[in-house]
Amino acid sequence: MLAELHNWNSKTKALLLASSLSGGAGAILNEITEVDRHDFDSLVTSLKNRFGSVNRAEVFRAELQTRVRFNNESLPDLAQAIKKLTRRAYPGTSPLVRDTLALDSFIDAIIETEVRLRVREVGPKSINEAENIAVRLEALRVADIRKVEMFALSILKPFKSLI
Known part of the structure; x- marks a missing residue:
């Protein structure tokens, strides 16, 4: 400029x-x-x-195909990493094609089966939409797990003196 x-x-x-x-x-x-x-x-x-990434596109494509969510990696961080990898893996493609590839790769990278399947079922049109859906589903899943844990503790509380 x-x-x-x-x-x-x-x-x-x-x-x-x-x-x-x-x-x-x-x-x-x-x-x-x-x-x-x-x-x-x-x-x-x-x-x-x-x-440049043009000469390394194959390496980035392989990395994108095998990318999964790391332990303690947030969904927004995963989405950002997928977007970056997709840009590097497909440097000459149109933004529309790259966005579609990023969306599919993001969903595939979610290791929690229930969340992954539900996101796919909703059918988001973009990786940003998929990220928002996945974050909401994960929050609901975590809240549900905590609720079950609290319920289990309340049931076991009367028996605590026996232990």
Whole structure:
């Protein structure tokens, strides 16, 4: 946006980008020719080849297919991770296709069978909608478990003195 605002040419954009690189990204400058260092498109292509997800899409697709909810991972955190993985696994696809893939992957990643099946049964249209449904279902499930536990404790209370 700054380049557009200031009407920078390719060489100016390349020099400013190159001067802002550090670490592994900065090391790229030692691996490309001086001509490429002064050409914005060549510099961006080198950075994409090294760090971009296009060349690693297969790895991200495999990770997405096997992704499940971690212990103590919240459903919003899971949804965010799925969205990120989907963007990386399918970088060239349309947002509509990516959203559909993210939705299916999110539902599949929910390990609690009852919640997963109920979310699928409701038929959400987006991952955000699925996340909201799953959060509500999980809250209801947890509340129900606590209610059963409290009921069980109230039944056992009279027998506590016998133990």
